[in-house]
Amino acid sequence: MNVAVILEKRRAQWAELETLCDAMETRGRTDKTRQAHHRGAAGISRFSTLYRAACADLALADAYQLPPGTVTYLHHLVGRAHNQLYRANQFDPSRWSDVLFREAPQQIFADPCVRVATLLFFGLFVLSMFLAKNEALFPDYATSIVGQEALESMEEMYKDPINTKSLDHYVTMAGFYINHNTGIGLTCFAYGILIIPCLFNLAWNAVYLGAVFGYMARDGVTGSDHFFHFVTAHGPFELTAIALAAGAGLRLGMGLIYTAGLGRIDSLRENAMRAVPVMAASAVLFVCAAFTEGFISPSPLPFTIKAGWAVVSSGLLSFYFVILGFPKESLTMRQPAAVFADGMYGDGRAA
């Protein structure tokens, strides 16, 4: 049998497979070809038959001595059909709670990168706050970090007592904070793969916020009380969220450096998979912080309630990190078992 005959015989089926691929492009339904025998289950089974036939043609291309152009065509055709047969996994919302309440805290508890990021952030924050507050020793520190204009506008902003009663303002500001702060967190995470920009971002946020806090804590600054009245409620959520985002980002970057025996790229991939739950937790915290900052912080509620909310949110975070995150027995048990199984497999292969 020569090539021309084979091609003539097969071309009709290849063309049919192509039309089916076209039809399945958007949602994976074969009905769109508008042919009776492509509807429903019959269409799917027809597609898989044609796909297997094309695979067989490709496998036998060498034996048939098909021309290279035809082989290239078959590669494209099989590749296209393969992409339609094995389609992307959709998001599975039923797993999200598992990611958020089991994987994320476990990972956060065990992850040295999160510890480093948290220590760096809060260490620099406290240091910067101390430097900015100590007017006698470092009189120009706050001004040089934040800038004179920004400090003055800050004082101007908190000159009056916090007393916003308009719901409109709350809602709008919550939306704004979700957009702005979560965006900063995600940027910090993404830059983690390059390590330095992530650390810079984290450190800059810590130093800047610390300088503002320290300056406002000075005696004799107008609006000092109102400032702390405003920031207390959402502080725990927001500051933790930034540190977590940077921790997740650093996990990416460290994956490139500390490979734990894997190839560099494989290690990066592994670490990225582990970083995602942490980033998801951070994003949720950002949203919680945004709602607090939008609705509770600017409200005329007494300071006791706001401070109480800060205490409650800190307690919730501690519960999340420590109780949910404490290494579970089942997890620690699984580790040696897996090693043992590998050993058995290896022995079996050797024998």
Add this chain to the structure above:
Amino acid sequence: MAFTAALDTTIAVVTPENIEFKYQLAGPFRRLPAYLIDLIARWSFLLVLWIGGALLLGLLDLSFLGPFALAGGLVFYFLVSWFYGAVCETFFNGRTIGKWACGIRTIDIDGRPISGKRAVIRNLLRVADLAPIAAMSQWDPDIPPIFIIPTGMAGLLSMAFTRRLQRLGDLAAGTMVIIDERTWRVPTTRVDDPRIPALASYIPAGYRVSRSMARTLAVYAERRHHLTPARRREVTRHLTVPLIDLFEFRSDIDPDLLMQSLYYKTFLAESQLDQPDLGPLAGYSPLKRDSKTPPPPTSVNAIPTPSLVQQASTIGAIAVGTDPTGTTS
């Protein structure tokens, strides 16, 4: 292995059907237009939504919903600008609008489809791939901060140094971008020239075309219409000179014609045993031993067009330089 691997930007994937097929990888010059189209799509989507929302609120006089609409718009802006790519790639099987327009698709490095988690990672890390951002304000402090130009050097370098042309986000997510175009045609080669079957019938029946020779013939037949006749003779001469000796043909046979005849004999001829209908060319021989004998006069009279007579009278020299017949389509 490293020495035998092709330099092409293709990647082989083994399917569960135990077939190895090749994908062509998409490079930066195909992915940048896709990204720009996505950028435009994203912004026009937001713009349409914003105008539509404003009109709706204005027409229905729902001004008390204004702040909610504003907050919703901000949240929506956040979601679209960070998760547009991830959601599109998950729901449209590895494609965004721009990727669809440019005929590319994101898949797992094992050739499997992309999962939601991987799509999220690779799209979040785009920020790092677009780094560093050109510091426009260094040159002119009056430039407003909206003209932020990401240079994309990180992603470009990463693509240049990885075998699968992956940017940083692809590396972290374990994905790659491949070309998956909608239409590919089967390249078909037809032989219209009547001299080709005639010449093919003189090729000794015992001659077996080797596998590499068959591949060479097929490539030549597919590409020869890109070459000028002189170039065809030049590139094929090296192959045909020993063949002419082997077949004991006259040395002035057109090399291009001989290659096509071999192609015809290998791929297209119905059977090795059938003699083609030579028509007016019957009686002409390309063999060296027949070159002394003059062609039979009857067949000359039978041919209506004089140009063909002239060609047919010397099947070798004739064809040289005059090959207007396109044999490919």
